[in-house]
Amino acid sequence: MDLEAKKIALRKIPHGVFIVGTHQNGRLNAFTATWLNQASFTPPLVAVGIRKDSHSLAMIQASRVFSINILGKQQKPVAEHFVKPATTSGEKLTGVPHRLGKTGAPILEEAIAHVECEVREIANQAGDHAVVIGEVVEAGVRDKEALALTLADTGWHYGG
Numbered sequence: 001m002d003l004e005a006k007k008i009a010l011r012k013i014p015h016g017v018f019i020v021g022t023h024q025n026g027r028l029n030a031f032t033a034t035w036l037n038q039a040s041f042t043p044p045l046v047a048v049g050i051r052k053d054s055h056s057l058a059m060i061q062a063s064r065v066f067s068i069n070i071l072g073k074q075q076k077p078v079a080e081h082f083v084k085p086a087t088t089s090g091e092k093l094t095g096v097p098h099r100l101g102k103t104g105a106p107i108l109e110e111a112i113a114h115v116e117c118e119v120r121e122i123a124n125q126a127g128d129h130a131v132v133i134g135e136v137v138e139a140g141v142r143d144k145e146a147l148a149l150t151l152a153d154t155g156w157h158y159g160g
């Protein structure tokens with residue numbers, strides 16, 4: 001395989017930029033994610049690729065819930081904040097306005113929309129990310145007209 005072609009081709013897949021939140025034992029966490037898609041209408045499922053060495057995956061495996069916060073076009077700084085791993089930055093939610101959803105996962109007040117999910121499956125054998133499949137059990141919209149932040153808007157890459 002032409003590795004450069006593989007990288008370029010995979011990076012041409014369009015992605016959004018989201019903040020995925022979760023909790024475990026009273027502790028909250030959230031991280032910036034782009035490998036996220038709807039995966040079923042009925043029931044409504046989403047699939048998220050989550051690094052096996054992230055703090056969030058261990059927390060999601062324990063609590064079996066997560067939130068997806070959809071950012072608006074101007075909210076790259078929010079995504080920048082949540083790229084940091086939990087250990088080096090302490091409690092990432094501190095100072096970021098949020099509330100707890102019905103699953104206990106954090107909902108960012110400035111997200112243009114959000115969903116909350118209960119984990120239905122985790123496929124984690126093959127790669128360096130687990131594929132976490134969640135069923136959407138709650139949703140909210142703050143700004144119906146706002147456009148969502150995309151990876152292309154940020155100029156960043158995650159993939160290849």
Ligand SMILES: Cc1cc2nc3c(=O)[nH]c(=O)nc-3n(C[C@H](O)[C@H](O)[C@H](O)COP(=O)(O)O)c2cc1C
Nearest residue numbers: 031032033034035050051054055056084085086158
């Ligand atoms: C643009 C961008 C997109 C990212 N997308 C993902 C992703 O889809 N899945 C993932 O596990 N990590 C992704 N990351 C990396 C996580 O945000 C990063 O590993 C974070 O530190 C994990 O936090 P945690 O250890 O507190 O859970 C992305 C990073 C950037 C810069």
